[in-house]
Amino acid sequence: MRAFKRWFDRSLTAQAVLIFLLGVGVTALFRRDEHPVVWVIQGVLYATIVIAFVAVQRRRASRAAGTDARGIVELHRKIRHREVPRxxxxxxxxxxxxxxxxxxxxxxxxxxxxxxxxxxxxxxxxxxxxxxxxxxxxxxxxxxxxxxxxxxxxxxxxxxxxxxxxxxxxxxx
Incomplete structure (x- = not known):
């Protein structure tokens, strides 16, 4: 489970798929009378907006810290676990x-x-x-x-x- 969690934290693609599925599910829940293609289009729109926002935030943080996106994810993990680097x-x-x-x-x-x-x-x-x-x-x-x-x-x-x-x-x- 820990490896899956770490992979999910690093992978924008996995996050996009999850956001897409959640967007389609919520849209289908509230708009049952719409055609399923509309659900998919809205799911893609939601996923695109959220992933663009996350990518911009990661890029900004990586520029400020002076490391790549994977390094930022690893540093955030260390911050969550209160691990001070040596x-x-x-x-x-x-x-x-x-x-x-x-x-x-x-x-x-x-x-x-x-x-x-x-x-x-x-x-x-x-x-x-x-x-x-x-x-x-x-x-x-x-x-x-x-x-x-x-x-x-x-x-x-x-x-x-x-x-x-x-x-x-x-x-x-």
Whole structure:
């Protein structure tokens, strides 16, 4: 399982296939009356957008750290497991990566209240629209999912900040 997880983390193709399958499944779930070709086209569109975003983020991180995409994935694995590298070159690369990623998270803090507010507005708006039309079960599920996603995103952000700060202090010693 660990080898599969590592392979999946490194392979953009595997990630694209998973996103495509999830996109087709979600589209088929919500648009049952559409032709299956529409589901496939939307799945391809979703996968293309997400993989382009991930590729740009990987390229930006690899330029900032001074290593290739595989090196970035390996450094992120070491950060998740709190493994401090011993080699001076790898320490310097990780120090640059940690500084870049921590700076990016802290710069995004300015937009966090606006993002959370808009997500809460979406949740409340869909719930209000559902109650107004008389169908409140699906909007209630959607509102709970949106609020759950916001809580998960805040938790992951806090966890990432803790990991990067730990690694930054470990690399300075």
């Amino acid at each position: 080699e001076p070159e790898e320490r310097a690369t990780m120090r640059r990566l940690v500084a870049e990623q921590l700076g990016q998270i802290e710069r995004g803090r300015r937009w966090l209240p606006y993002w959370l507010g808009s997500m809460i507005l979406v949740a409340v708006g869909t719930l209000a629209a559902g109650v107004a039309t008389g169908s409140w079960v699906l909007p209630l599920i959607l509102a709970a999912a949106v609020i759950g996603f916001c809580c998960w995103a805040l938790w992951m952000r806090r966890r990432s900040i803790d990991r990067f700060r730990y690694m930054r202090s470990s690399l300075q010693s």
